[in-house]
Amino acid sequence: MSYRVNEIFLTRQGEGFNQGKKVIFIRLSGCNLACEWCDTDFKDFTVMEVAEILKELQHWDCRAVIITGGEPTIQNLGPLTETLKKAGYWIGIESNATRSLEPVAQYLDYIALSPKRHAPVGQFKASEVRVVNDGLATEDLLKYERLIDAERYYISPLDIDGKMNILECMELLAKINILSSKGWQISLQLHKLAGIP
Ligand code: SF4
Structure with a gap:
């Protein structure tokens, strides 16, 4: 099974609960949405077999990966996630909550969903929801x-x-935490503040 891979790199997770965690990002190419403020360049790609991806990961002394995009679920993640799990990796995923994760849920250790205001959202179970405030309302x-x-x-x-x-x-946070008991928090993009990719 081969994948369209945009880039693979060692970094620190900059956002959400796993902020600061040393991880290897596997950025897959392509997305099913086109958010006008998107700051991710995911169009270029190299076609890589699962074995080639695994070999690339072994350059680094790190056993945690985050599969991201673009939108990673537009490619069949089954063979990749199964192989990574068998190789002992902690696997996180970042998805825009438009497509089912059910086929690979058994291999995922952490699911971060970032639904978008202009896109339909499915029903999911997730580790975290992380939404970009592009004019969000409490509704x-x-x-x-x-x-x-x-x-x-x-x-x-x-x-x-x-x-x-x-x-x-901060203003939105104050409003939502009056209406909701979910304990919404702010997630800064720590990697940008630290000047790392
Ligand atoms: S869903 Fe994410 S990767 Fe896709 S266009 Fe929107 S911001 Fe960019």
């Missing part, structure tokens, strides 16, 4: 709570040319 957040049964809920600032709307996130 949006309450909708995500209803649809996604998550352990944690985060609001992320929108980053436009290095300017993050952190104050707006």
Whole structure:
């Protein structure tokens, strides 16, 4: 089984509950959405077999991967996740909550979902919900709570040319935590503050 791989790199998770965790990002190419503020370049790719991906990972002394995109679920993740799990990797995934994760759920250790305001959202179980505040209202957040049964809920600032709307996130946070008992928090993009990819 081969995959369209945009890049594979060692870094620290910058967002959400696993902030600071040493991980290898496997960024798969392509996405089923086209968010106007998207800051990820996921179009270029190299076709790689599962064995080639595994060999690439072994360059680093790290046993945790995060599969991201683009939207990773537009490719058949079964063979990749099964192989990584058998090789002993902790596997996280980042997805936009538009496509089922059921076929690979058994191999995933951490599921971070980032639904988008302009896209339909499915019903999911997840480790965390992390939404970018591109003008979100409390109704949006309450909708995500209803649809996604998550352990944690985060609001992320929108980053436009290095300017993050952190104050707006704080205001939204104050409002939602009056209406909701889920304990929403803010997730800053720590990797950007640290100047790492
Ligand atoms: S879903 Fe994510 S990767 Fe896809 S276009 Fe939107 S922000 Fe970019």
